[in-house]
Amino acid sequence: MPYVDRQNRICGFLDIEENENSGKFLRRYFILDTREDSLVWYMDNPQNLPSGSPPVGVIKLTYISKVSDATKLRPKAEFCFVMNAGMRKYFLQANDQQDLVEWVNVLNKATKITVPKQSDPLCQMDNANRQAESPGGKKQVSYRTEIVGGVPIITPTQKEETSECSEGGDSNYLKRSQSHLPYFSAKHPPDNAIIKAGYCVKQGAVMKNWKRRYFQLDENTIGYFKSELEKEPLRVIPLKEVHKVQECKQSDIMMRDNLFEIVTTSRTFYVQADSPEDMHSWIKAISGAIVAQRGPGRSAASVCYSEPQRK
Template sequence: MPYLDRRGRTCGFLDIEEKERSGKFLRRYLLLDKAAGLLEYYMDNPLNLPDGTAPVCQINLSYIQQVFDARKQRPKIEFCFAILANSRHYFMQANDENDMDGWVDSINNASKITVPKKNIQRVTKQDEDMERTPCPGGYRAEIVGGMVVKTPIEMSDSDSDAENGKSRVSPSTRKKLALGLKPVKTGFCVKQGAVVKNWKRRYFVLDHEGLSYYKSNTDTDPIKMISLLDILHVKSYSGDLPRDNLFEVITTNRTFLVQADSPEEMEAWIKAITDTVNSFRKECPIQRKGSIPESRRRTRHHSPDSRQTLPRHLRGTQV
């Protein structure tokens, strides 16, 4: 869902087709500044970029002619909507249904455009009916807008999907799925480095083994996996860094600072990690360090003369 930053601007991440009709959507950070009359997007959150970085694109709100649900025009792009401005269509992909509705409403309100709700509701109803209809080809798991989404497919759809270059589940994630280790939560976040305190966007996967993060959602091996055994506490950040939606993953060796895309995402990550860690602790109780197992205490023997052993320099002498 889009959220308001400290300056009252509506912002959040979306996938945008920068080159019209290219079919290639790139992750970008949108800023809707109603006071300035501008809609602009950046390569990343401006807080993560050098001061004075110019936006990739800037749209004057007074030039926007229409904002509409574009899933009919782009049937293979989920949660797709479009902005018509300056005789060009800007196609954008939201993270989910609520995210799409939030952006459409925000842009409409800022540009004084009204769009009948019936069209959006009608398409939404059709999507819900399709989800309820069993699909003989099963479902395809994909990474869409930073989330794992199951899409009904027919058996003959695999070749066409590969041609369109859609993201797939990584081999390591697929192996975990085969073993029944389904991810609890996945998505993109921004993480602070350990040595160099810079901020980089990473793809996070939380499962019942730990919290892993990758360079992208197509990588096969994680940069790092934080074991659930090492996670002590997860909470929202209360320090002095001027960053929104920041939370801490406190472990035995290090505190990880992670920035979510929105306040709702931050709360969702905190809850998901906390619940998974608590569940893990209940299923696998950890023995306190330094304690001796009962089995070892019972089998531990002392030799009869162990308490009467003489010092080395007295051995062999007669008393």
């Protein structure tokens, strides 16, 4: 799900068809930044990339004319939506239906033209200036043509200055969601059934660098792999060694969103999920597995998890 990061930008993972009509969707990390008037996407969360890594793509919000659900048309992928930008259509794939609806809503809200309130003195002065600029109160607007990614883009040379007069702040139209995603099973090995699996980013023990790893939680262990294609885990953490799992209180120091910690006898593992929902889902899943393994009586002091308050 899209979420608001520390800089009040809307972020999250989506799959995008970068090469038009290729039918090939690639996983990218998107940042909707209304202050910079842009939608940018990276290979991964910039927090996990080398400092100064350039984005894979960028679109000015003024270029985007419409964002809509594409599943009722000729969908290129499940949970697909289309973004009209200049003379090109960008097809993107969300994680699920709710993710699709939220991205369509926030993108349309960020790109729509807002009407200033007449009661605002600044807007009244601006309207008076606009009427004085041309006969009949119509403002003459000039246009320019640019080539963006091989696509000609026609845009006004003067930007509409309505941001100060629009209702509400950009940072308020998406609250931090605290809902849970359901558990899912990726594989079913003969030994222990997988309770939850998916990609997270973890901090290394020695170099303290952050790398994306594929995590698997079963009835007895938490293992992480270099990728979901690997059969042998890089490390296995027995649940019997886990003292507690909780949202990390040092996230402000580490400047990491959606960070939680797995505290064991020998080490504390710092793990970053892709969204607040995913973080709470991992905490709840691991906590539940420990309760199931040890029993309610013994696990109460060992597992630290509280249901997040819905805002």
